[in-house]
Amino acid sequence: MYGTPHIVSEVMTRTVVALGRGATFKDIVKTMRQWKVSALPVLEGEHLVVGVVSEADLLPKEEFRDGAPDRYTQPRRLSDLVKARGVTAEELMTAPAITIPAYASLAQAARIMACSRVKRLPVVDDAGTLQGIVSRSDLLKVFLRDDEDIAEEIRREIVAHLFPEPLEPIRVEVHDGVVKLTGRIADTALVPIAARLVRAVEGVVDVDCALSGPPRRPDLDPDLPDDGMTSQPSGARDIA
Incomplete structure (x- = not known):
C-alpha cells in the first residue's frame, strides 16, 4: 500500500x-x-x-x-x-x-x-x-531528496489511500523536507496515523499535520424541538 x-x-x-x-x-x-x-x-x-x-x-x-x-x-x-x-x-x-x-x-x-x-x-x-x-x-x-518528489509520494501512497473521499481537497506542501497537510476529513481519528505515515517517508524532516474535521453545526436552541418548529404553550389557542 x-x-x-x-x-x-x-x-x-x-x-x-x-x-x-x-x-x-x-x-x-x-x-x-x-x-x-x-x-x-x-x-x-x-x-x-x-x-x-x-x-x-x-x-x-x-x-x-x-x-x-x-x-x-x-x-x-x-x-x-x-x-x-x-x-x-x-x-x-x-x-x-x-x-x-x-x-x-x-x-x-x-x-x-x-x-x-x-x-x-x-x-x-x-x-x-x-x-x-x-x-x-x-x-x-x-534528505537531499527533491521536495516535489516527496510531496508526490505522499499524495500517491498515503493521502489517496487513507483519505479517498475527503470533505475538501487535501493539500500536501513540502518545503526543505518539512511537510504540511491541510484540508478537511470525515474522521479526525486518522490524523495521527497520517502524521506517522508521512514522517516515515524517506527524506521527510518534520510534519505539520493541520487536517481538520467537518465544520461544526451551530448549536440549536435547547428550548426548541429537534424538528426546529416552534411549539405552542399548553392550553394556548390560535386567535383568528
Missing part, C-alpha cells in the same frame, strides 16, 4: 578498499590516510568479511607506548592492551564484523550504527561476501 523505504543498496558505496588478514600495521595506516577512511573491512577467501579494523583499534599502540596503565585500570583495558601489541590486521581487527545486508532499510542501518557506535557498516550478501560499504553520510543522502 505504501511506498517501499529506500534500502542500503541504493546509497552504499560499491567500490570498497579492504585488507587481508596479513596486512601490517603501517600498511593499514597508509591505506586509511590514502583513502581518507577511518575503518577498513578485513577479508579472507572469496571476499568474505571476517572483521573490521578502525582507528580505534590502532590507537592503543600509541596510547600505551610509554607503558601499561596502572593495575586498577588494566582489567578494564585488557582488549586494548592486546591490540597495543598487534602488528597485523588479524591481530588488530574487531571480530566478528558488524555487517548489514544490502536489502536492509536505511532505518535499520541507522539503528545498528547507533547501537553499535560505529560510523560505517560493511554491506554483505547472504553468504557474508562483501558487496559495498554504507556510512553515516550515505544514510543522510535521503
Whole structure:
C-alpha cells in the first residue's frame, strides 16, 4: 500500500578498499590516510568479511607506548592492551564484523550504527561476501531528496489511500523536507496515523499535520424541538 523505504543498496558505496588478514600495521595506516577512511573491512577467501579494523583499534599502540596503565585500570583495558601489541590486521581487527545486508532499510542501518557506535557498516550478501560499504553520510543522502518528489509520494501512497473521499481537497506542501497537510476529513481519528505515515517517508524532516474535521453545526436552541418548529404553550389557542 505504501511506498517501499529506500534500502542500503541504493546509497552504499560499491567500490570498497579492504585488507587481508596479513596486512601490517603501517600498511593499514597508509591505506586509511590514502583513502581518507577511518575503518577498513578485513577479508579472507572469496571476499568474505571476517572483521573490521578502525582507528580505534590502532590507537592503543600509541596510547600505551610509554607503558601499561596502572593495575586498577588494566582489567578494564585488557582488549586494548592486546591490540597495543598487534602488528597485523588479524591481530588488530574487531571480530566478528558488524555487517548489514544490502536489502536492509536505511532505518535499520541507522539503528545498528547507533547501537553499535560505529560510523560505517560493511554491506554483505547472504553468504557474508562483501558487496559495498554504507556510512553515516550515505544514510543522510535521503534528505537531499527533491521536495516535489516527496510531496508526490505522499499524495500517491498515503493521502489517496487513507483519505479517498475527503470533505475538501487535501493539500500536501513540502518545503526543505518539512511537510504540511491541510484540508478537511470525515474522521479526525486518522490524523495521527497520517502524521506517522508521512514522517516515515524517506527524506521527510518534520510534519505539520493541520487536517481538520467537518465544520461544526451551530448549536440549536435547547428550548426548541429537534424538528426546529416552534411549539405552542399548553392550553394556548390560535386567535383568528
